[in-house]
Amino acid sequence: xxxxxxxxxxxxxxxxxxxxxxxxxxxxxxxxxxxxxxxxxxxxxxxxxxxxxxxxxxxxxxxxxxxxxxxxxxxxxxxxxxxxxxxxxxxxxxxxxxxxxxxxxxxxxxxxxxxxxxxxxxxxxxxxxxxxxxxxxxxxxxxxxxxxxxxxxxxxxxxxxxxxxxxxxxxxxxxxxxxxxxxxxxxxxxxxxxxxxxxxxxxxxxxxxxxxxxxxxxxxxxxxxxxxxxxxxxxxxxxxxxxxxxxxxxxxxxxxxxxxxxxxxxxxxxxxxxxxxxxxxxxxxxxxxxxxxxxxxxxxxxxxxxxxxxxxxxxxxxxxxxxxxxxxxxxxxxxxxxxxxxxxxxxxxxxxxxxxxxxxxxxxxxxxxxxxxxxxxxxxxxxxxxxxxxxxxxxxxxxxxxxxxxxxxxxxxxxxxxxxxxxxxxxxxxxxxxxxxxxxxxxxxxxxxxxxxxxxxxxxxxxxxxxxxxxxxxxxxxxxxxxxxxxxxxxxxxxxxxxxxxxxxxxxxxxxxxxxxxxxxxxxxxxxxxxxxxxxxxxxxxxxxxxxxxxxxxxxxxxxxxxxxxxxxxxxxxxxxxxxxxxxxxxxxxxxxxxxxxxxxxxxxxxxxxxxxxxxxxxxxxxxxxxxxxxxxxxxxxxxxxxxxxxxx
Numbered sequence: 001x002x003x004x005x006x007x008x009x010x011x012x013x014x015x016x017x018x019x020x021x022x023x024x025x026x027x028x029x030x031x032x033x034x035x036x037x038x039x040x041x042x043x044x045x046x047x048x049x050x051x052x053x054x055x056x057x058x059x060x061x062x063x064x065x066x067x068x069x070x071x072x073x074x075x076x077x078x079x080x081x082x083x084x085x086x087x088x089x090x091x092x093x094x095x096x097x098x099x100x101x102x103x104x105x106x107x108x109x110x111x112x113x114x115x116x117x118x119x120x121x122x123x124x125x126x127x128x129x130x131x132x133x134x135x136x137x138x139x140x141x142x143x144x145x146x147x148x149x150x151x152x153x154x155x156x157x158x159x160x161x162x163x164x165x166x167x168x169x170x171x172x173x174x175x176x177x178x179x180x181x182x183x184x185x186x187x188x189x190x191x192x193x194x195x196x197x198x199x200x201x202x203x204x205x206x207x208x209x210x211x212x213x214x215x216x217x218x219x220x221x222x223x224x225x226x227x228x229x230x231x232x233x234x235x236x237x238x239x240x241x242x243x244x245x246x247x248x249x250x251x252x253x254x255x256x257x258x259x260x261x262x263x264x265x266x267x268x269x270x271x272x273x274x275x276x277x278x279x280x281x282x283x284x285x286x287x288x289x290x291x292x293x294x295x296x297x298x299x300x301x302x303x304x305x306x307x308x309x310x311x312x313x314x315x316x317x318x319x320x321x322x323x324x325x326x327x328x329x330x331x332x333x334x335x336x337x338x339x340x341x342x343x344x345x346x347x348x349x350x351x352x353x354x355x356x357x358x359x360x361x362x363x364x365x366x367x368x369x370x371x372x373x374x375x376x377x378x379x380x381x382x383x384x385x386x387x388x389x390x391x392x393x394x395x396x397x398x399x400x401x402x403x404x405x406x407x408x409x410x411x412x413x414x415x416x417x418x419x420x421x422x423x424x425x426x427x428x429x430x431x432x433x434x435x436x437x438x439x440x441x442x443x444x445x446x447x448x449x450x451x452x453x454x455x456x457x458x459x460x461x462x463x464x465x466x467x468x469x470x471x472x473x474x475x476x477x478x479x480x481x482x483x484x485x486x487x488x489x490x491x492x493x494x495x496x497x498x499x500x501x502x503x504x505x506x507x508x509x510x511x512x513x514x515x516x517x518x519x520x521x522x523x524x525x526x527x528x529x530x531x532x533x534x535x536x537x538x539x540x541x542x543x544x545x546x547x548x549x550x551x552x553x554x555x556x557x558x559x560x561x562x563x564x565x566x567x568x569x570x571x572x573x574x575x576x577x578x579x580x581x582x583x584x585x586x587x588x589x590x591x592x593x594x595x596x597x598x599x600x601x602x603x604x605x606x607x608x609x610x611x612x613x614x615x616x617x618x619x620x621x622x623x624x625x626x627x628x629x630x631x632x633x634x635x636x637x638x639x640x641x642x643x644x645x646x647x648x649x
Contacts, residue, residue, distance in 0.1 A: 031057075031198040032059075032070075033055055033056070033198050035053065035055040036054055038053075038054035038102075038105065039054070039103050040393065042393075043110075046078075051079050051081075052076060052079065053077045054076045054102070056072040056073060057072070057124070057194065057199070058073075059071050059190075059191045061127075062182050062187070063187060063190040071132070072132065073125060073127065073191060074102045075122065076102050076124070077120055077199065078109055078116060078122075079116075080118060080119050085118060085119055087203065088202070088203040088204050088205055088621075089122050089204050090112060090122070091195075091206050092112065092209075093126075093206060093208035093211075093215045094123070094126065094130070095209050095210025095212050096126075096211045096502065097126070097128070097129060097185070097215075097506035097507065098128060098500070098506065099130060099210075101123040101124065101125060102124065102125045108123055111607060115614075115617070118622075119621065122199065122204075126215070127187065127188055128183040128505045131491075133502050136173055136180070136502070136505060137498070138168070138169035139439075139442065140172055140440075142439060142494055143436045143437075145168070146439045146490075146494070147436065149494060149497050162542070165497065167546070167549040169549075170549035180551075181551075183509070184506060185506065186218060186222055189215060189218040189223050190223050192223065193219070204226060205229045206230045209233050209234045209605045210236060211506075212232075213232035213234065213579075213587065217562045217587060218238070220566055224566060228566075229566065229567045230566060230567070230569070231568070231570075231620065232570050233573075233613070234571070234573060234576055234604045235571070235584040235586075237562075237587040238510075239559045240586060241514065242511065243520065244520045244522075247523065247527055247532040248527055249576075249580050250577050251532055252580040253574075253575050255528055257274070257323070258278065260319075262275075264638070264640060267638075270324075270640065270646045271323035271326075274323055277326055278326055281302050281326055281329045281330050283531070284329075285301070285531070286531040292329070300534075305318055305346055306322065306577070308347075310575060310578065310603035315347045317348065317601045318341060318347065318348050319575065323640065324642065325341060337643050356375060406477060408474045408475070409474065409481035409482045412474070412478075415466060415470060416467060419467065420434060420438075420458075423459065433458075438454065439493070441454065442483075442487045444483070448472075452468060455471065504546050505550070508546065509550050509551065510558055512547050512554075513552055513554070514559055517540060517544040520540045561589060562587075563591070564591055564592070567620075568593065568594045569617070569620050570588050570594060571584060571596075571606040571607070571613060573598075573602035573603055573605070574600050574602065575602065576603050576606075577604070578604040581598050595627070597632065597633055600633055600636045610632070613632065616632055
C-alpha cells in the first residue's frame, strides 16, 4: 500500500471527490442494478468505486415469466488494472451449491489476481446462496433453533438436530408459498446471462470451481449466448453420481499416490507394493490392532494424510511423506515420519530461523551477519503488512459505523452487547430465549417499538433505562441501521447452517433420485481400498435424511452429458477429494474444443495450488483457440521422502 492508495481510500470513505469519471450509474439502475457498499473485509489496496464495485442485480425467480417475482443477487466487480481492459470479463462461478463468493472477496482477489491486469473479474452470489439466499431463509425455524446452531461441537451428541432443523426449514418455506422448484441449476444458468448483461458486458468468459463447474456446463447447455470460453476446475458434471461417491473420492486419491509411487523408481524401490501395504494397514486399523505412541488409532488416521492435503492452500504438499507414513504404520516399529506429520498437524513442517541459520553455517561471519539482518527485515515486513491490513479494516469499520450506521445505531449495538453479556454471566438459562428473540428481529420490519420491546422484555434497571434512552434518540435512519446490524450479525451466526441448507435445496431436488443411500452403499462397497465407509457413512446418512424434507424435481436432460463447441479447458487435481480428477475428463467427452489436464500436487481448485494453472488460464482467455502442451503438469515433481530406516533396511 502506498500514499496514493491511502489518499484514494480516504476519499472513498469520506465521499471526497477524486475527479475521476463516475460509473454509468443511471444505465446500471435501468438494467436492474443497485450499487451498495461491499461486504467486509476487503483487501487493503481495494478502493470502493475505483478498483472494486458491489451491488445487486435483479433477476426473475422464474425466467419463463420475466415479469414475475424478482430476486436480488449480490455481485462484486474487481476492476481490471488498466485504463484499457479487454471487453470480455472473467465471470467466476462459486462452488457449493450455496457457497458465497461475495463474502470472501479477499480470497478471490488473490486467486484471480493474474487475470486483473487485462480483465474485470465478476463474482456474484447465486440464488439460494450466500448473501443472495434471503429469499429462501426460514426465519422462524432459524430463530427458534439459533441456540442449537450456535452450540459448540462438544455439546452436540449427534447431527440429528441439524437434520431436524432442515426439515423444519423446508416445511416453513413450503408453507410460505415459495416455489422451491425454481431454485435449481437451470434457472441459475439463466441468471448468469442476466447478470452479465445487466452489468453492461457482451462476450464473457467463465471460470467455475466445484459446483461452479456444474453451473458452467449448464450455461453451455441452456444459455450459451455471448459465452466466449470456459475453464472448469475441480469438476462435478451433473451426469456423475456425486452424492453416491463420498468414499470413492478418497479411494481415487489413495490410488493416485500408489500409482505415482509405483511409476517413480526411487519411490518404488523404497516402498514397493504400496497398494497392498495401504490395504493391510486399513484392515489392521479396522480390527483395532493399529497403535501409534501406545494408543489404538482408527481407520481415519491411516487415511488422514491423503485427505489433509486437500484445502492446505498456504503450505507445501505432504504427498512426499505418505509412502513412508503408511509403511511405518505397517511396520509397527519406529515412526519418525508418522510422528513428524502428526506433530505438525499433517502439514509440511515449515523451516524457521534456526534452520536458516544452520543452512548459513558455512558462510563467512560477515555473510552470516547479512543473513541475520535479512531475517530481521523479513519479520519486520511481515508484521508491517499485517498491521497495515488491520488498520485499513479498522478505519473502514470506524467510518462505516459513524456514517453508514450513524453514531446512535453503533452505540446501541455496543451497549446492547455489554448488557446481554452481563445478563448471561449472571443467568445462562436465559440464553436460549434471548438469542431466539434477537434473531427473530432480522425478519421484522424496522421499527423503534420492536427494539424497545426487546429491551423491555429482557433487560432491567440501569441497562434497560440507558438502552431505552438511546432508542428514543435514534433517527429513523439509525433505526433502520440497527436492523441492518442485527441482520448482519444473525447471518454471520447462521452462515454455516445456511450453506448446508442452500446445498440441500439444490441437491435434494435435482440430484435425487439419481443419487440414493443404496447407491452410496453400493459405490462404497466397490472401492479398491477397504473400510472407507467408516469415514463417510454418517455423512451419507445425514445427507439423505435431510433430503427427505424436499420433493425431488429431476429434469429430463439434467443427467445427459453436455455437447458444445465452445472452447473449454478442464482441470482435474490429483489429490482432490471433493471432485476426483477423473471427472475432468468425463465432463468433456461430448465437447469438440476441449482440453483436459491432470494437475499433480493440487487439491480442489487447481488454480489455488499451482501457479502454472493460472498461467494457462490467462493465456487461454487471451486466445481460446490456443493448444497447450503438458509443460504445466510436467513441471510439477515429487521428491519422495526416505527416512533413515529405509537406508538401514
